[in-house]
Amino acid sequence: MEVLDPATIAVSIIALLILLFCITLARSSRARLPPSPPGRLPIIGHLHLIVGAKLPHLFLYNLSRKHSCPLLRLQLGQQSVIVASTPAAARHILQTNDLIFAARPPLSVPRHLHGCADILFACPSDPHWKLLRQLCSSQLFIKKRLEAFRPMRAQEVRSFLCSILASVGTPITMRSHAQTLSGNIMCRMAFGKRLSDLAVTAQARPSHRILDLMAEMNNLFMVFNLSDHFRFLQKLDLQGFDRQTRALAKRFDPVLQEIIETRYHERRSHIHTEMTPDFLDLLLQSTSLQEGTPQLSYQNIKAVFMNIFGGGIDTAALTIEWALGELLANPAKMMKLQLELGQVVGMARLVEESDLSSLPYLQAVVKETMRLHPVVPLLVPHAASKACEVMGYQIPADTVAYINVWGIGRDPDTWESPLEFCPERFLGKEIDVNGKHFELLPFGSGRRGCPGWMLGLVMVQIAVASLVQAFEWRIAKELDMTASYGLLFTSSNPLIVQASPKLPVHLFQANKETVAGVDQ
Numbered sequence: 330m331e332v333l334d335p336a337t338i339a340v341s342i343i344a345l346l347i348l349l350f351c352i353t354l355a356r357s358s359r360a361r362l363p364p365s366p367p368g369r370l371p372i373i374g375h376l377h378l379i380v381g382a383k384l385p386h387l388f389l390y391n392l393s394r395k396h397s398c399p400l401l402r403l404q405l406g407q408q409s410v411i412v413a414s415t416p417a418a419a420r421h422i423l424q425t426n427d428l429i430f431a432a433r434p435p436l437s438v439p440r441h442l443h444g445c446a447d448i449l450f451a452c453p454s455d456p457h458w459k460l461l462r463q464l465c466s467s468q469l470f471i472k473k474r475l476e477a478f479r480p481m482r483a484q485e486v487r488s489f490l491c492s493i494l495a496s497v498g499t500p501i502t503m504r505s506h507a508q509t510l511s512g513n514i515m516c517r518m519a520f521g522k523r524l525s526d527l528a529v530t531a532q533a534r535p536s537h538r539i540l541d542l543m544a545e546m547n548n549l550f551m552v553f554n555l556s557d558h559f560r561f562l563q564k565l566d567l568q569g570f571d572r573q574t575r576a577l578a579k580r581f582d583p584v585l586q587e588i589i590e591t592r593y594h595e596r597r598s599h600i601h602t603e604m605t606p607d608f609l610d611l612l613l614q615s616t617s618l619q620e621g622t623p624q625l626s627y628q629n630i631k632a633v634f635m636n637i638f639g640g641g642i643d644t645a646a647l648t649i650e651w652a653l654g655e656l657l658a659n660p661a662k663m664m665k666l667q668l669e670l671g672q673v674v675g676m677a678r679l680v681e682e683s684d685l686s687s688l689p690y691l692q693a694v695v696k697e698t699m700r701l702h703p704v705v706p707l708l709v710p711h712a713a714s715k716a717c718e719v720m721g722y723q724i725p726a727d728t729v730a731y732i733n734v735w736g737i738g739r740d741p742d743t744w745e746s747p748l749e750f751c752p753e754r755f756l757g758k759e760i761d762v763n764g765k766h767f768e769l770l771p772f773g774s775g776r777r778g779c780p781g782w783m784l785g786l787v788m789v790q791i792a793v794a795s796l797v798q799a800f801e802w803r804i805a806k807e808l809d810m811t812a813s814y815g816l817l818f819t820s821s822n823p824l825i826v827q828a829s830p831k832l833p834v835h836l837f838q839a840n841k842e843t844v845a846g847v848d849q
């Protein structure tokens with residue numbers, strides 16, 4: 330056989346490399362990717378830009394305006410990311426490509442917390458998850474269930490007002506009162522009991538209280554976790570967050586385990602005979618659909634509760650806080666709302682959920698609060714389960730999508746005087762928060778939109794209406810509306826206010842057994 334001389338081999342290799350280079354170049358020029366801002370570094374990509382930003386949604390908003398790009402592409406370590414900054418870009422991702430973007434990226438915290446990187450709607454091939462998804466859409470988050478819990482919510486709102494009444498004359502932190510309100514409502518829907526009435530041995534220990542565990546969980550979701558951007562670092566856990574998450578799961582687990590097991594035994598011995606089945610009843614029913622083979626494991630049920638508590642408590646509480654803060658910063662709007670409540674409800678009874686549809690200005694105040702202060706400003710990240718096209722750009726599989734709902738809410742091309750708190754802009758307009766209007770997406774949209782949005786909206790509306798109807802408010806500590814950021818969007822300093830009652834005291838105390846003050 331003839332041996333090739335070294336020069337021929339060298340020329341062949343160079344020709345092959347040139348060919349490969351040309352093929353790659355041709356492929357990448359065919360794949361039209363969204364524009365990417367300058368500043369990308371080797372290995373870390375644009376990570377240094379976003380990590381250095383105090384408010385990532387503000388940074389991304391400024392970036393998209395500077396480059397006039399409704400859809401930006403960033404490289405955050407190993408993660409390829411697109412950021413949607415206009416209603417049209419959000420629609421392309423959440424509506425046109427809803428099914429493809431229904432996945433979530435595999436993040437470390439949920440993996441260590443629930444034993445699954447995603448919860449509720451992922452893992453479509455897994456029968457447990459199919460069942461969960463079906464349960465959510467046919468049982469847990471339906472209008473009928475929301476209605477069944479209406480009297481319970483009325484009791485909790487009254488109790489919330491009583492706890493404020495008990496503090497008249499002293500400054501109160503609105504955030505913690507609102508967290509107790511939403512926490513009690515969520516807890517009674519989930520387990521039929523208030524936070525303080527959960528007779529759980531583990532919960533009795535201060536470090537095992539549900540509200541504290543939730544706060545820790547939310548903090549872990551808010552940190553910048555290197556492992557999410559460089560998968561090869563996951564095992565090293567350089568920042569220790571994975572270790573902290575596993576330790577938190579160890580404390581959370583016995584609380585939920587005890588609640589579930591107690592109910593399981595009560596159901597078997599027919600001790601538990603609640604008229605309105607709570608979420609735990611509905612989930613346990615599904616564990617015994619087939620003799621001997623539970624359809625849902627306890628682990629699945631625990632994961633659902635962590636999601637529901639994580640999704641429902643702070644989101645509603647922070648929105649209530651933002652709404653009261655805006656009304657205090659804008660006394661004319663506060664007066665207009667007081668006037669509406671006076672005309673529609675009067676002063677002889679407390680406002681009720683059945684009044685909400687007759688209070689257009691209240692609805693506008695809540696929408697305006699959610700436009701300016703969406704508490705999940707970039708939504709929870711979505712991920713493309715396969716390659717697709719968005720606004721004419723090629724998006725590779727596994728790309729993570731951030732929807733900058735905060736930026737969309739302040740976009741001057743969409744809103745007139747966007748920085749002004751002006752509820753009037755919604756009066757007589759069709760724009761709603763139900764995920765169908767892409768200029769206002771506080772609950773997201775599509776398959777991964779918030780399943781608890783109707784409950785969240787009602788909690789915020791009734792709480793704001795009750796606070797404004799029942800009390801006169803005064804700012805006790807200088808109002809600070811500057812924002813701080815994690816996954817949830819809060820004001821840097823909690824709102825400290827002082828209340829004086831406007832309504833006769835007997836109205837607050839009509840329901841004696843619920844006058845329990847603030848729990849926990």
Ligand code: HEM
Pocket residue numbers: 448449450636637638640641642644645648704705708709710711771772773774776777778779780781782784785786789
């Ligand atoms: C004002 C109150 C609330 C706000 C602003 C809010 C907002 C959101 C947002 C923006 C998302 C992510 C949507 C996306 O990524 O596209 C979400 C997801 C979620 N929310 Fe809510 N939410 C609220 C109340 C609730 C309530 C009351 C519950 C439970 C009863 C709840 C349960 C959930 C769950 C389980 C998810 C995850 C859904 C999934 O990944 O498929 N939320 N919420």
